[in-house]
Amino acid sequence: MDTFDYIVVGGGSAGCVVANRLSADPDVSVCLIEAGGNGKSPWVSIPAGIFGLYGNKKYDYSFVTVPQKHLCNRVMDVNRGKALGGSSAINSMVYMRGNRNDYDGWAALGCEGWSYDEVLPVFKNMEANQIGQSAEYHGFEGELSVSEQQDANSVGKVFVAAGQVAGLPENTDFNGPSQLGLGIYNVKQNRGQRVSSYTAFLQPVENRSNLTIMTHTQVLELDIVDQKVLGLTIEKAGVKQPLQCKKEVILCAGTILSPRILLASGIGNRDELDQLGIDCKHHVPGVGENLQDHIDSMVTVRSAKAESIGVSLKTLLPHVLPAPLKYFLGRKGWWTTNYVEAGGFAKTKLAEADKTDADVQFHFTPLYRSHRGKKFEWGHGYSVFTCVLRPLSKGSVKLANDGSRRNVEIDYNFFAHSHDQQTLVEGVKKARQILASSEFDHLRGEEMAPGKEVQTDAQILEYLRRTASTVYHPVGTCKMGTDAMAVVHPGTLKVTGMDNLRVMDASIMPRLTSGNTSAPTMMIAERGAAMVLAEQQGQ
Template sequence: MKSFDYIIVGAGSAGCVVANRLTADPSVSVCLIEAGGSDKSPLVKIPAGIFGLYGNKKYDYTFEGVPQRHLNNRTMMVNRGKALGGSSAINSMVYIRGNQNDYDGWESRGCKGWSYADVLPVFKKLEANQNGQSRDFHGTDGELHVTKPQDPNPVGRVFVKAGLAAGLQENTDFNADTQLGLGIYDVKQRSGQRESSYTAFVEPVLSRPNLSIMTHTEVLSLRIDGDKVTGLDAEVNGAAEQIQANREVILCAGTIVSPRILLASGIGDQAQLQALGIECKQHVPGVGENLQDHVDSMVTVRSAKSDTIGISAATLLPHIIPAPFKYWLNRKGWWTTNYVEAGGFAKTRLAEEAEPGSADADPDIQFHFTPLYRSHRGKKFEYGHGYSVFTCVLRPRSAGTVKLANDGTRRNVLIDHNFFADERDQKVLVEGVKKAREILASPEFDHLRGEEMAPGKHIQTDEEILEYLRDTTTTVYHPVGTCKMGIDEMAVVNPETLKVKGMQNLRVMDASVMPTLISGNTSAPSMLVGEKGAQMILSENA
């Protein structure tokens, strides 16, 4: 039986940071386990390869959620990364930390040590900023390269300028003193290639003899003796294997898989476990509860102009055929795009009317602008040109669950986002669609003007927009919260140690510990969790 001091389950945004920090001590052995495989594919490395990753079962878990009762009983795919780097190997590479009040809100919920003043130095430590942005907010000596897109499509700048029509100034740094405004996003890239958590934190230390990496390894359950984890049961390339933990097991498997492993191991709500025929080892009723995610909408416009990214006769010679040569020779051209090069944050009418200084008065919607036509019919590709704005609810009040399916496998999960359960979320997104339309109505877009294919000009009233949203909204792939930290009875981990309640040597360090969803993309905040968690372990052993 293989034996290690520390076993880290999940080589994603958080797990790779933890592996880097723990293996800096040559006296301990660390095993980093990943259910997926290599990240060496050009689809992963080249930014524009994103289109070949979502829904690709080699790199994506392709979970499917349960029917959403507030969205006309639709189901939706829940894309999560399954490769070295986890979801940071398949995401859009946008570098956003969230709003300062998000972290202060965590502290106010009993998460001591997680205020904005506490986390800012940690973000700076992780970052190798290439943009010359303020040292008050950014670090330059970390491992994670943060830069601007190599060769952004000019239509992204049109979107930024159009924001003035909606009262939104240009914002050159969403991670500084304010989120409000539109701009070109910072991205996690190095030399025009994707910078995942794996390439930033693990690849540079592969020569450390105390680091072992196991890929194609699915963790089925933990082996528990009283209040200690002694190891785990896994399948390596389909073959059963046991792995022993001498010190600790650290779950970094993400918001869907971390609670799945806990529940399969008998850690969760006692009544629910008994109903599944699973012996309850620790009664922790919050496991799998509190699922939160950004619910998202789309406004998409057809255009006869070929200024945007798209397949047409007009773009064949200047862009499509030369793209690989431009990319390999000088990291220019269409292969450099992450598609959501521009975007930003805005306040709807609801935020404007909220009490000044309160969290509700912060920007409550985020835009992801894509300089290409996104199909109103759900197709992955559409011939021709256009542009699209995706708008999401930043701080949703609706919460769902991740539960084990009652099928005897202990592997399958029921993912219920419970989107739109809270009426406030519905109102915010309706207002968000109206705000997106307001931006696109700017004269800046006159030279690209075309037909709005979705929602479509026939959908105008709040009631019509809401019904459109019920038929079309999706997730932005930012799930958090299912193993939340805190001090209330539904908390799963202690915020000062990230240890699971009742367990001595079992911790969770990933987005699932976030008690509330941060206002933005969740990859960088997940790395924050990994860094802070690793320091908790190191300080205990100092």
């Protein structure tokens, strides 16, 4: 039987960081287990390759939800990365931390040690900022490269200028003192190539003699006796085998799969486990609960002008055919796009009334996004995606009652709370206000969605029920805290009732951060690994 000191489950945004930090000690053995492959593909490294990643089951788990009862019983995609780097290998690379009130809010919920002033130094230590932004908020010596986009499309700059007409200032640093305003997003890239948690933290150390990396390997369940994890059962190429753990098992499998592993191993709500025929080892009712994500809408405009990214006779010779050459010779051209090139944050009238932070985020794409749901459309245009930053609706991840202990039922429960409905309706109206600016006059075209016939709040809400999606930022299903529904303790990230089992990924967030969640997940991993090392040194 293979035996390791530390077993890290999941080689994604968090797991690559944890494996790096723990294996830095040559006297301990570390095993990192990843269900996907190594992710070494041009689709992953070239920014525009995102187009071929979402829904590609080689790189994407391609989960789906149960029918969403508040969204016309639609089944929704839940795209999650399946490769070393996890979702940081397939996402849009936007570098976003969230704001001060997000983390101070965690601390107010009982998560001592997670305030903004306490997590900011962690973000800075991990960052290799290439833009020259303020040292008060940024670091320059870390592993995670943060850069400007190589060749941002001019239409994104039009969006930023239009925001100023609508009362939204230009913001050149969403990770600085304020998130409010619009700007061109900074990205996790280095010389025009994707930087994932794998390329930043794992690839440079993957040849360490004390580090074993297992890909295409699924963790089925943990071997638990009393308060300790003795090991776990893995499956590779259809063959099951046990692994033994001498020190700790650390779950970094993400918001969907970390609770699945806990539940399959008998850690969860006793009543629900009994119904599934699973022996309850520890009654932890919060496992799989508290699921949150950013529900998202689209306003998309078709334009006859060929300034935006798009395939047409007008762009074939100047942009489409030369794109590979432009990219490989100078890291320029359309292959450099992350599609979500610009965006920002705004307050709806609801946030103004409540005197809170921005309550919606925009993701602007300088290309026409199909109003019919097609992956590709000929022609040109531009689109604004608007999401609810701090949703009040909460869902769950449960084990499917099919006897497999492998499959999950994901229920976002989107729009269960009326405040989320009202916020997104107002967000759509705010997006339309920006697009109505005279800055867009030279690109003006027909709004294909929601469409000119959708104007009243009731009509917009109905449009959202039929079309709203997600920005793919699921968090919260193993939340940290001190209340009865907490799964891990804020000071150790240990699972309730367990001595040597921790969770370190986006699932521990008690509340969703204001913005993209990749960088915050890496921060969680960095802090969690430091907790392990500090505890081991103290023994």
